[in-house]
Amino acid sequence: MNEIFTARGSVLIAGATIDGSAVDIAIDEKGLIAGIGKDARKTIDADIVIDGTDRLAVPGLVNTHTHAAMSLLRGYADDMILQDWLSQKIWPLEAHLTGDDVYAGTRLACLEMIKSGTVAFNDMYFFMDRAADAVDEMGMRATLAYGFIDLSIPEKREAEIKATETLVSGIKARGNPRIQAAVGPHSIYTVSPEGLSWCAEYAREQGIGIHTHLSETEKEVVDCVAQFGKRPAALLDEHGCLTPRTVAAHCCWLDEAECRLLGERGVSASHNPASNMKLAVNRAMPYHWLRSSGANVSLGTDGCSSNNNLDMLEEMKFAALLQKFAWNSPTLLPAGEAVTMATAAGARALGTGPGTLTVGAPADIALLDARAVCTTPLYHADSNLVYACNGSAVMTVLCGGRVLMHEREVPGEEEIVREAAAAARSLVGRAEDA
């Protein structure tokens, strides 16, 4: 293995391009950016030197809503009505899912994210202790939540509470600063009011975040109003689930008052444009209202069964184009704002740092090929990133100063792909035999 992946110590990225200028990025032994500028190389005696020539340096991308292990279900079923798709295809397969599958699927997802410039992600699924094993190995950052679904059944609620507590204590016991737990009340239509209240209180006690789905479909809103006499965001708020450490995915059907509420509570929204389009939810997140409310609008891919990839560069393009199309404004969500959603806003949502290339920030960095077709010409780097490039332009990725990919090589790639393919074959085989 190339020693760049195994060496530890300080790192110098020499002469990378930021805002049109060639600068050095010096990274200390703790994995923090120690200096940026023309002479930053003088500030450290680097153990590892990475040539930044013809490389654009950008903050590592942050995916604030996914179900990583669903990479094993990529392309298993598409082009169906949501309820049929879930009940006939996804749930029957998931019923046979094991911890080993989640490990194999999460490793594949981490590989895919690293290869497209993502350094951190917000995950919700099952067997999350095995997802943590994969994240630990792959060197990324992740916030892991067990998907809490009680369906208003008291016995099920007790089991979900226990599963959540087990995951949180297990993650804390790892003591890995890259991996944190969150509480994952799935949604207001799958979790009882009692369950929501428990999740909010437990998250507060443990000092951890909340990860939920909010207003993905119109049905969710209509049913909520019929059952509770209020809209979903108000219901979440009543049970204490809207906090500055809450990430609410989708947010398609929020009205203006709900957007203001999210802004007041300091909630992070996660925009998931490709998933919303593929499942035909019939409304795009009201980005303009959320932005003016002060809510923190970030970006996520959703799981591979409804996207079907984890490429945040592609997702930025979907976000910028969907907002323009759906709200009929070619000036809405310009490229620079899309980059902020995928970097600084994501890092703020997960508490992983400023999400910018600044002194003192964790060295979470992606280096893109500045001589690729998609970066030619290079008038405004944000435009090339959002509208022209996809994840394949990313050449090198560092997370906390550690090199996860260099010149598109990720250690163990072939084995990870092979084992994920085998796990998927076996999973489908078991489901079909059942």
Place this chain on the structure above:
Amino acid sequence: MNEIFTARGSVLIAGATIDGSAVDIAIDEKGLIAGIGKDARKTIDADIVIDGTDRLAVPGLVNTHTHAAMSLLRGYADDMILQDWLSQKIWPLEAHLTGDDVYAGTRLACLEMIKSGTVAFNDMYFFMDRAADAVDEMGMRATLAYGFIDLSIPEKREAEIKATETLVSGIKARGNPRIQAAVGPHSIYTVSPEGLSWCAEYAREQGIGIHTHLSETEKEVVDCVAQFGKRPAALLDEHGCLTPRTVAAHCCWLDEAECRLLGERGVSASHNPASNMKLAVNRAMPYHWLRSSGANVSLGTDGCSSNNNLDMLEEMKFAALLQKFAWNSPTLLPAGEAVTMATAAGARALGTGPGTLTVGAPADIALLDARAVCTTPLYHADSNLVYACNGSAVMTVLCGGRVLMHEREVPGEEEIVREAAAAARSLVGRAEDA
């Protein structure tokens, strides 16, 4: 240079995957597919052998609407209102465009298309003789039209007629079977009725196609009805411009009767979803009406100034997702139909063959990495192609049996990128000095 790019003769692609089986593809010296199957290698004594192991073979993609040389304007201006964008940014830059720029920009575009699996494209721009030089060198197929814009000024119309005649005779004089001319009446709002009639008649006389823009914006429809008392498709039809050799780009604002008219005339529509979303045209092509009318619905990227890339794999995803979202149906435009749009329908639109991998068809073939992350797992190849992969999964491209890319190497890539970057810098410099 790898001799695979220079050798001529018969080609064997050994053991590539089609529909889940490993088969040989034998290509004769004329560049036609001579055999496909488990033992096709026995049918020829191949001069060139390409290992198809772990490669998915698919028909080469066909981009039915672009302005290739606008690759030089990639990212020059985005996130603006259409009229401001054109009048303040695009037109002032285009005023300084030279034939050398078009050559450099078209070479960059061809490189980008080859690297993402496209073998043929339908182009409309200026200095198209220089575009033909680029296409000739790069080995692709193209249908080239001069953008005819008379603005109802008789003197301008005479000049456009002359420019069109010069291009068509020049293309014919080349005698290159990969390059054909078309007549390019830009649109009903930039070409007079007399101009439209001349274009239709000249195309008929010359036995060539027509390439036009149709109903991209609501304003076009409203203005047309106000001025002519009929909608744009009816106006084009009145002047003879709707034929089985017509490609009509965009088609966003067609009503149901117009879709039926396009079907009756055997017109090819070109869906351009990314451009339509980015420019916020406020309506998606009514694919369901066009499909049921019998019109040939193909796919195009539009130019790089409004997309901003030429990746047809990405464009298939935008098409499938936009149709679902805009028409509120998760079952609309399933993956298999998106692949047909980008292959067989495109080839039919441009008359370049069946656009399928069948015996007797031109060997226009893309080989994708079947062990990439985006092709893992591989339940249904069409789904992986449309929803998970982008152009970077394409490893090898053949056009008419000639290898244009192998293992992602395209001869001359670095020089093409460098010269396009220099041309773009010089163009912007001249415009700013003016």
